[in-house]
Amino acid sequence: MKTDSTTLQAPPRAKTARLRFPPRRPDPVAITPAPTPAAKSGRRGQTRRRVLAVVKHVCLILLVVVALYPVIWMLVSSLRPDGQIFSNPSIIPTTLHWENYTYGWTALTKPFSTYLVNSLLVVVAAIAGNLITCSMAAYAFARLKFRFQKPAFAFMLVTIMIPIHVVIVPQYILWSQLGLVNTFWPLIIPKFCATDAFFTFLMVQFIRGLPKSLDEAARIDGAGHGQIFFRILLPLMTPALATTTIFTFIWTWNDFFAQMIYLTDPKLYTVSIALRAYIDAQTSSSYGAMFAMSMVSIIPVVLIFIFGQKYLVQGIATTGLK
Amino acid sequence: MSIAELSRMARGRGGPKARQKMPDNKPALVFLGPWLIGAICLMIGPIIASLVLSFTNYNLLQPAKFVGFDNFIRMLSDPRLRKSLEVTSLYVLISVPGQLLAALLLAILLNRGLRGVTIYRAAFYLPSLLGSSVAIAVLWRQVFGAQGLFNAMLGMIGIHTEISWIGDSSTALGTLILLHVWTFGSPMVIFLAGLRQIPTELYEAATTDGANAWQQFKSVTMPLLTPIIFFNLVLAVINSFASFTQAFIVSGGTGAPADSTLFYTLYLYQEGFGSFRMGYASALAWLLVIIVGAATAILFWTSKFWVHYED
Numbered sequence: 366m367k368t369d370s371t372t373l374q375a376p377p378r379a380k381t382a383r384l385r386f387p388p389r390r391p392d393p394v395a396i397t398p399a400p401t402p403a404a405k406s407g408r409r410g411q412t413r414r415r416v417l418a419v420v421k422h423v424c425l426i427l428l429v430v431v432a433l434y435p436v437i438w439m440l441v442s443s444l445r446p447d448g449q450i451f452s453n454p455s456i457i458p459t460t461l462h463w464e465n466y467t468y469g470w471t472a473l474t475k476p477f478s479t480y481l482v483n484s485l486l487v488v489v490a491a492i493a494g495n496l497i498t499c500s501m502a503a504y505a506f507a508r509l510k511f512r513f514q515k516p517a518f519a520f521m522l523v524t525i526m527i528p529i530h531v532v533i534v535p536q537y538i539l540w541s542q543l544g545l546v547n548t549f550w551p552l553i554i555p556k557f558c559a560t561d562a563f564f565t566f567l568m569v570q571f572i573r574g575l576p577k578s579l580d581e582a583a584r585i586d587g588a589g590h591g592q593i594f595f596r597i598l599l600p601l602m603t604p605a606l607a608t609t610t611i612f613t614f615i616w617t618w619n620d621f622f623a624q625m626i627y628l629t630d631p632k633l634y635t636v637s638i639a640l641r642a643y644i645d646a647q648t649s650s651s652y653g654a655m656f657a658m659s660m661v662s663i664i665p666v667v668l669i670f671i672f673g674q675k676y677l678v679q680g681i682a683t684t685g686l687k
Numbered sequence: 688m689s690i691a692e693l694s695r696m697a698r699g700r701g702g703p704k705a706r707q708k709m710p711d712n713k714p715a716l717v718f719l720g721p722w723l724i725g726a727i728c729l730m731i732g733p734i735i736a737s738l739v740l741s742f743t744n745y746n747l748l749q750p751a752k753f754v755g756f757d758n759f760i761r762m763l764s765d766p767r768l769r770k771s772l773e774v775t776s777l778y779v780l781i782s783v784p785g786q787l788l789a790a791l792l793l794a795i796l797l798n799r800g801l802r803g804v805t806i807y808r809a810a811f812y813l814p815s816l817l818g819s820s821v822a823i824a825v826l827w828r829q830v831f832g833a834q835g836l837f838n839a840m841l842g843m844i845g846i847h848t849e850i851s852w853i854g855d856s857s858t859a860l861g862t863l864i865l866l867h868v869w870t871f872g873s874p875m876v877i878f879l880a881g882l883r884q885i886p887t888e889l890y891e892a893a894t895t896d897g898a899n900a901w902q903q904f905k906s907v908t909m910p911l912l913t914p915i916i917f918f919n920l921v922l923a924v925i926n927s928f929a930s931f932t933q934a935f936i937v938s939g940g941t942g943a944p945a946d947s948t949l950f951y952t953l954y955l956y957q958e959g960f961g962s963f964r965m966g967y968a969s970a971l972a973w974l975l976v977i978i979v980g981a982a983t984a985i986l987f988w989t990s991k992f993w994v995h996y997e998d
Binding site for chain 2: 418424425432436452498502504505511512524528531534536538541555560565619640641644662663667677
C-alpha cells in the first residue's frame with residue numbers, strides 16, 4: 366500500500382494531469398465501479414452505495430438546515446409579536462404579525478424607503494463606475510502596449526492587497542477638505558476611478574482569454590481602439606461584466622465602514638447605517654421590527670444571489686472573490 | 688532592392704528603434720485615465736500622506752504637528768493596542784482554519800457526483816454573502832444574547848442558562864469566530880472548482896493500484912488541492928485581519944465587553960474617527976500593513992514545504 370501512494374505521485378501521472386479536457390467531475394467512487402472487488406459483489410455493492418448516498422443526503426440536508434437556521438428563524442421571527450420571539454426557537458411560522466414591518470418602516474426619522482433609495486443610488490452608481498472604468502483599464506492592460514506597463518500592472522495588483530484602513534484616513538481628510546463629507550460622492554467617485562482593482566484584474570484575465578485575431582481583423586478593417594473595445598471586446602465580456610455587477614452590488618449594499626464614515630446625516634443614511642441606528646434607537650423589546658427591517662435589507666442580496674448564481678460561482682472560482 | 692532594405696527605408700532613419708522604445712502611449716492614456724487619476728489621488732497620494740501623518744498629531748481642526756516617532760513610541764505602551772492585537776490574532780488563528788476546514792470538508796462531501804450539488808452549493812454559499820451585512824450582525828446579537836435563540840435551543844436539550852454569550856468577555860469573541868466560520872461558502876466554492884480540475888484518470892489509476900478512499904484522498908486529492916488551500920488561506924488571512932462590521936455592530940462600536948472584541952480595525956476606527964487622532968490612526972494603519980504583510984510573507988515561505996505544484 367505504501368508503494369501505491371508513492372507511485373501515485375510519479376511523474377507520468379503528473380503529466381496526464383496537464384492534459385486538460387473540458388471540465389468534468391472526478392467521480393470514481395460513485396459512478397465508475399471499481400474493477401475487481403466490486404465486480405464480485407455487484408448487487409450488494411450497488412445497494413451499499415445507494416444507502417451511502419441516502420445517508421450523505423440526510424447529513425447534507427441537516428447541515429443546510431443548521432447553516433440556514435438563523436436566517437430562516439429571523440424571517441419567521443420578523444412575523445411574530447415581540448413577546449413570542451424570545452420564547453420561540455422554532456422556525457415553523459405561527460403568526461403573520463405584519464405590524465413589525467409597518468412599524469419598522471417608519472420607526473426612524475425617515476421612512477425606510479429613503480434608506481433603500483439611498484443604498485440603491487450608491488449601488489447603481491458604483492456598478493456603473495466599476496463597469497466603465499475597470500473594463501477600460503483592463504483593455505489597456507490586456508491589449509495595449511505603453512510605457513511603464515509592467516510597473517503599472519504590478520501596482521494595480523498590489524492595490525488589491527492594500528487594506529482600506531491604510532488609505533481611509535487620508536482619503537477622509539481629502540473628502541472633508543473638498544467639503545464632500547455627507548454626500549454620496551466619496552462613495553461613488555472612487556468607483557469611477559477603477560479603484561476596485563479586483564474587477565480590473567478579473568477583466569484583464571478575461572480579455573487575455575479572448576483571441577487576439579479578433580482585434581487584428583478589426584484593425585485591418587480600419588477600426589480604432591475605441592471601436593475594437595466597444596464593438597468587439599465589450600460584447601464578448603458579458604460574463605465578466607455580469608460578475609462585476611453582481612459583486613459590486615453585494616459588496617456596496619453590505620458595505621458599512623465607508624458608508625458610516627462618510628454619511629452622518631440621517632437623510633443620507635443607507636440601509637446598513639439605518640440598521641445600525643435601529644440598534645442605538647431601540648430597546649431590546651422591539652426586536653420584531655428590527656428583524657423585519659433586517660429582512661428587508663437582505664432581500665435584494667438574496668434576489669441577486671438567486672438570479673445571478675451562475676456568474677457568482679464563475680467569479681469566485683476564477684478569481685477567489687468573496 | 689530586397690524587401691528588408693525597402694522596409695528599412697520605409698521606416699526612416701533610426702525609425703525602428705525609436706518606435707520600439709516609444710510605443711504609442713495615447714490610447715493607453717485614454718483608457719487608463721480614470722484608473723491613473725484614482726491610483727494617484729486615491730492610492731499613492733493617500734499612502735504617502737498616511738506615512739507622513741503617522742509622524743504627526745492631527746485632529747482635522749488644527750494644522751498637523753510633526754512629532755517624530757512619538758506615535759510609534761506610544762504604541763509600545765498602549766494597553767488597548769496590545770489587547771486589540773491579542774484579540775485579532777486569536778480571531779485570525781481560530782476562525783481562518785475553522786472556516787477553511789469546514790469549507791474543505793463540505794467541498795469534498797459535495798464533490799463526488801452527488802445529485803443536487805448546485806442546490807447544496809447555493810444553500811451553503813448564501814451565508815457568505817450575508818455574513819458581512821449589518822442585518823446578520825444584528826441577528827447574531829439576538830441569537831447569542833441572554834434570551835436569545837442559542838440559549839432557547841440549549842433549554843430544549845435541558846441546559847437552562849441565562850448567559851449572554853455576547854455580553855460575557857470570555858465568550859463574545861467566540862461568537863464572532865463562529866460567525867466567520869459560518870461564512871465558509873466562498874472558500875468552499877473555490878475548493879469545489881479546484882476539485883474538479885483533478886483529472887479522473889488519477890483516481891482510476893489509484894483504484895487499479897488498489898488504493899482505498901482514504902488513500903486516494905491522502906495521495907491524490909490533498910496534494911493536488913494544496914495550491915487551492917494555500918490560495919484560500921492567504922485570502923482568508925488578509926480578509927480576517929480586516930474584519931470590522933461584525934465586531935462593531937455586536938459590541939456597539941466599543942469592543943465590549945472588556946475590550947474582548949476590540950478588533951484591530953475597530954481600535955483604528957475609534958482612534959481615527961472617534962477621537963480624531965488621525966496621526967496615531969495612520970501609524971496604526973501602517974502597523975496593520977506590516978503585520979498583514981509579514982503574515983502573508985510567512986505563509987508564502989511555508990508554502991515551499993507543503994504546497995504541491997505540478998510541473
